[in-house]
Amino acid sequence: IEGNLWLIHYKVGLSKIRNGKFTAFSETEGLQGKIVNSICQYGNNSLLLASDNGFIDIIVNGCVEKFNTQIPLVGKQIRHLYKDSKNNLWISTYSGLYKKSNKGEEQIFSIENGFPSKKIRLVYEDKNKNIWVGTRNKGIIKIRTDGSYKIINQKSGFGSNLIMSIDEDRNGNIIVGTNTAGLYILSADT
Numbered sequence: 001i002e003g004n005l006w007l008i009h010y011k012v013g014l015s016k017i018r019n020g021k022f023t024a025f026s027e028t029e030g031l032q033g034k035i036v037n038s039i040c041q042y043g044n045n046s047l048l049l050a051s052d053n054g055f056i057d058i059i060v061n062g063c064v065e066k067f068n069t070q071i072p073l074v075g076k077q078i079r080h081l082y083k084d085s086k087n088n089l090w091i092s093t094y095s096g097l098y099k100k101s102n103k104g105e106e107q108i109f110s111i112e113n114g115f116p117s118k119k120i121r122l123v124y125e126d127k128n129k130n131i132w133v134g135t136r137n138k139g140i141i142k143i144r145t146d147g148s149y150k151i152i153n154q155k156s157g158f159g160s161n162l163i164m165s166i167d168e169d170r171n172g173n174i175i176v177g178t179n180t181a182g183l184y185i186l187s188a189d190t
Helices: none
Strands: 005-008 014-018 021-025 036-043 046-051 056-060 063-066 078-083 089-093 096-100 106-109 120-125 131-135 140-143 149-152 163-168 174-178 183-186
Touching: 036 089, 046 078, 096 120, 120 163, 131 163
Parallel strands: 036 078, 078 120
Antiparallel strands: 005 014, 014 021, 036 046, 046 056, 056 063, 078 089, 089 096, 089 120, 096 106, 120 131, 131 140, 140 149, 163 174, 174 183
């Protein structure tokens, strides 16, 4: 927000750097967990912080508050937060993928309801509004705009099913980083 740099510190919260000055945020300032895994801009003046213990905090104008979800996340290792172009919040955990719509409706994507994986590392939205889900053990799951899924993994040619990063280049190719097998470029899902 406003050109500030945010640093996540292992087991001690995070810091904001603005004009060369540090502002620390930890349990002392109200964070619900020591290990912050993800930061996501949520509004004009607010940031969401996801912790390893399943809590989400929101920093609004420099003050830490609890961010509530109807679906309990406590104890679920939150790996990543992502806000898409429709202002839906995607919460990646090792217990499934959670979506909080811009209207506040919540949905779980898990093996129990037919989703291909429950160990979710991150989410990315491409320019065509498809949602790409990087998993810990199943490769990538593409959620098409019609709601159908496509799985791209080792059977498709990846060297690893543990996805570390997803991005898109200017030509619409999806760039995928894996934990041990390097980068892959997906063009037309291949």
